[in-house]
Amino acid sequence: MKAMAERTLLVIEDEPQIRRVVQHALADEGVRISEAETGREGIDLAAAERPALVLLELGLPEMAGIAVCREIRKWAIMPIIVLSARHAESEKIALLEAGADDYVTKPFSPAELRARVNAQLRRAGLSEAGAADGVIRVAGLEIDPGARVLRRNGEEIHLTATEWDVLRILLRNAGRTLTHQQIFRAVWPGSGGDPQQYLRVYVARLRRKLEPDPIRPRLILTEVGVGYRLAAMPSP
Numbered sequence: 001m002k003a004m005a006e007r008t009l010l011v012i013e014d015e016p017q018i019r020r021v022v023q024h025a026l027a028d029e030g031v032r033i034s035e036a037e038t039g040r041e042g043i044d045l046a047a048a049e050r051p052a053l054v055l056l057e058l059g060l061p062e063m064a065g066i067a068v069c070r071e072i073r074k075w076a077i078m079p080i081i082v083l084s085a086r087h088a089e090s091e092k093i094a095l096l097e098a099g100a101d102d103y104v105t106k107p108f109s110p111a112e113l114r115a116r117v118n119a120q121l122r123r124a125g126l127s128e129a130g131a132a133d134g135v136i137r138v139a140g141l142e143i144d145p146g147a148r149v150l151r152r153n154g155e156e157i158h159l160t161a162t163e164w165d166v167l168r169i170l171l172r173n174a175g176r177t178l179t180h181q182q183i184f185r186a187v188w189p190g191s192g193g194d195p196q197q198y199l200r201v202y203v204a205r206l207r208r209k210l211e212p213d214p215i216r217p218r219l220i221l222t223e224v225g226v227g228y229r230l231a232a233m234p235s236p
Helices: 016-025 039-049 065-073 089-097 110-129 161-172 180-187 195-210
Strands: 007-012 031-036 053-057 080-084 102-105 136-138 141-144 149-152 177-179 220-223 227-230
Touching: 007 039, 016 031, 016 110, 031 039, 039 053, 039 065, 053 065, 053 110, 065 080, 065 089, 080 089, 080 110, 089 102, 089 177, 089 180, 102 110, 149 195, 161 180, 161 195, 161 227, 177 180, 180 195, 180 227, 195 220, 195 227
Parallel strands: 007 031, 007 053, 053 080, 080 102
Antiparallel strands: 136 141, 141 149, 177 227, 220 227
8 A cells, every 4th residue: 555545635836837746746646636826725725624744835925835834833743845946954944943844945856756755644654653662673673762672683782871862753753854953952951052063973873873884874864954864764
């Protein structure tokens, strides 16, 4: 069964050609696409239809995409992926802090969009099932966050308490880009310091213990200037 079968996705986008690209990219995924041309219409449709995921254009004409994101996030938890032609890291961070789960920079390929959408729906499904605290097996790893047990190819690997805290927040948000500040607040609440500097050390340690090749990581991915994203985990 495909990840998106019989689900509704809402596209809030004022450019018809981009809506057509999205329709084409997801045509074979068994998903129903609902469309809105304005932010206000998108908010209304999101409330009425409760879609499984929202694709949101950042540069809407009459209402900023970030404002739409904040409004939807007041009452809904479905994944929100922002579509944007802008590249500024500060804007990406602001979007993620406002409640967006990921962003795709225009122009994007259909394959990239499908991968991002599937990753977010998979993460949402695991979250609903409470699977983030179950045993996860991927790429030779066996991760049991509840028992704080990590094995690689059958050999137990020791993680410090802080390494576990960083890994757990990434696991709970697998497939979602988290800013340095979001991770830092979750792991070191109320603390001062430089989030990037702290996380650089602990992510490097985790990569040495989890990744077959820490220099070319495939699990803990860097979103340059923004934060980190754990590759979407399969269901246990």
